[in-house]
Amino acid sequence: MKDTITQRVSRIIAGNMHALVDMAENANPKAMQQQAIREIDNAVTEVRTELGKEKVELHAITKRIAEAKTDHAELLQQIETAVREERDDLAEAGIARQMDIEVQRGVLEEARSLSEADIKKYQGYVDAMLARKREIEEAFAQKEAAAKEVHGSGTAKAAVDRAENAYNRIMGGGAPVTPQRSDDEAALDELAELDRKSRIQSRLSALKSTMKRHD
Known part of the structure; x- marks a missing residue:
């Protein structure tokens, strides 16, 4: 899933926006703009979904780390009591459990770092795509005054179809989907x-x- 998102975001950011706008002049600029925005909005929604999942996972990891710290501290008190009572057997058992917790904490700390990195990456994806969306909106706004309307329903439909196919080739997407925003x-x-x-x-x-x- 993560690789798919990365590839999709990369296609959106790397897409030739100027070529897209130029081709729209011979078709339906509004349709082209709407499709470009749909593609970005859908991707933003998808990334935000993964971002939300990652935040939930980070919360769970952080909670488990806190619990491990508490357990480790409580064991230390119990170990000290066992030592004072000259119960080395109990102290050794407590130390063994502490060592298990320390190993687990190491893995949890690593998982937390990875989760934090993913959250930062996903948020960067969202920011980058919103920036791309603004660029597309600005580019089409500049061309709108000079754009020519295509007359005739048959001619217009054919032109829009050509424009949409060209957009799909540029952005690397498939058939347009309806955004769920x-x-x-x-x-x-x-x-x-x-x-x-x-x-x-x-x-x-x-x-x-x-x-x-x-x-």
Whole structure:
């Protein structure tokens, strides 16, 4: 699944947007734009689904690590009590259990690092595809004023079919699918845009501060 998502995102980001827009001039620009946006929206939804699963997994791993730490600490107290009572047999059993916990914690810590890396990767995918979506919307908006309407239903349908086939070749996708986007998806897009604007302002402020120190 992860490899499939990576390949799909890569095709979307690497697709020749300018060629797509140029071909749309001889077809139906609106249809081409809508299909391009559908492809991105579907991919964003898919990635966000995997992102949610990964966050749930990370939560479970983190909880298990915390439990392991607590168990390890409690065993230490029990081992110390056994030593004071000169019960080396109990102390040894406690130490053996601690060693098992330490081995498991090592694996859990590694799993947590991998999960955190996947979350960061998936979030990067979402940000990159939303950026691509903005680029496509801006490119089509610039061409819209100069785009010619195709007259005649038969001619228009044929032109749209050619345009859609060309888009599929460029973006590497198959037949277009209907996106399943909810109000939550729209809200997530808005939050992502707000976060992006906030990061832009932070970067601008940092740049101004650096330039001021150098003046």
